[in-house]
Amino acid sequence: MKKIYYCIILMIALLFISACNKNASGEKKKTQFLTIATASTGGTYYPIGVGMGNLWSEKLYSEGIKASGQSSAGSIENIDLIKNDEAQLAILQGLIGVQAYTGKESFKGEPYLELRAISMLWPNVEHFVLMDEKIKSGTISDMKGTSFSVGPQASGTEQSTLVMMEGIDLTKDNIKSEYLGYDDTISAMRDGRLDGGSLGAGVPVSAITDMYASGVKASILEVTDEQLNKINEIYHTWYEFIIPKGTYPKQEEDIKTIAQPNFLAASKKLDEHTVYLLTKTLYENLDFMYESHHSAKNMKLETALDGLPVPLHIGAYKYFKEVGLEIRDELIPPEAR
Template sequence: MKKSLLLFLVALTLVLSGCIERREFITIATASAGGTYYPIGVGLGNLWTEILVEDNVKGTGQSSAGSVENIQLLKNEEAKVAILQGLIGAQAYEGRGGNFEGRPYKDLRSISMLWSNVEHFVLMDKEIDTGTISDIDGKSFSVGPQASGTEQSTIVIMEGLGLTKKDITPEYLGYDDTISAMRDGRLDGGSLPAGVPVSSIMDMAASGVKASVLDVTDEQLDSINSIFNTWFRFVIPAGTYTGIDKEINTIAQPNFLATTAEMDADLVYKLTKAIYENLDKVHQIHNSATEIQLESALNGLPTPLHIGAYKYFVEAGLDIPEHLVPPEAAEGQQ
């Protein structure tokens, strides 16, 4: 009887170990727990775990230092999926600018745009001439904290305007400090990219600071994208901010879901499909997640799609721009 029990326990152990081996763990690199990346990453992990239960998928959000570290986590195979800022993804893929100069990461792949990081260039009304972002020339202007994603994106945008930090009096302030300095008359303006609405800009308007959010022209957008092609048109509706009763024609870059070319194509197909065929659940994850829509899934993506995501979007009827077609798709057609 003891022998039979022992054989049963051995068989049970083998069965259980087989189940464990078949489980597909998806670690999603995000950012600090206090931001938007983390709750959306956790939410997507929970969604995949729920929807792909028959595929034994277990999704887990992982906090990190943000986009730059997330690239390294993907490279080191410490995360299978990551949320990245569009510009950081572009710099990593192309190997120029920021932390990636001379080290292109050509295996980086996009899965989907998630939500928009909307550019808000604010400037005191008395300093406005054309009403566009070129008006920051010669002004005291906060480009964001040093070494932040805000600073990096602001510098690229300025480069698209033919400007450098030498053309302004740069400050390196956070969002609330930028508005405080403007209110005190110590600063003309600043760059505050974020999802709409930005709380510090709502505070700016509510506290009577005489300032506006500047427009971006089509020509300026094209010039900026000639440096890194990751921005797209974004219109902030009139009335979003108190005292600004007209549409604001600005631009945005994506916060996007990324992986590597080595990720299994069938698995990425299922992950992508789970998102877009369960949008009611996705939109409950976070306010910013309500922006996840099929029609905007390709906006501003800086790297080719993963072949699995590409397959899903083709089936869903999206027109895939040439620069987003993965090399693997072309190879499969030969």
């Protein structure tokens, strides 16, 4: 009798599992494994990528979708991972995305025209800090003639900083270049060994919080509309960003700077329905994502297209049109024209 009872329970369990792996129409779905390329496990890309993988695996189980975040060397490697179908999705820095799409810098002569954007995730906010005694106009042009850290050598910070400098007609010849990490930059400024530095990241940046809290007599420089336009003439991926007053200790006024997107990308080969489901599920479950990392709290539907440097994937395009977002002409996928 016990044997029969256990057999019945087992059959019910198997039927339940089978039912759970069917979509709304009752059709059984073949499991689709999606890898999300991120960056090192100690940064922001990885926990947000893992968070998206957990979200999609949970909410799209009936569609047969199973997703997971994978650590990597960052944006440049992530392009290769997508190209080689070793990852189906990736988080990319805006500048690296546009360089890959246009075949410049690390991708010189090899434009990756199949690269598509799914959504801006959170902003990489540019923080140019300078000792108050060196500030004249209050804008990033004030770095001229100073000792200034452009970020660690070969880092995304260095690449971005040099592009922004080019946009305001400056080169390394116009400054005394240093190549320091964020904490070391603030420490050197505190000790009087450095005038300023570039510290791009999601707000608040802990090193800059320390700068304000510890009484370093320095400020965040602003970026004018004219400067932003000139920077975007080189690579169109930055947009205006306001750091609200009170973000940092003793910060009594809003600060007008710029940001570039950290965005979710895929190849145009990833099928339209899958990307539509991923995008829709992401924006219908933002509270889930907010638990993955504090930077994820910047994810909002109204900013989903901010600064995207490459055309949208047609699946994401379908979703954003459906919810009524205004889509810039350059973001319309060639496949939808």
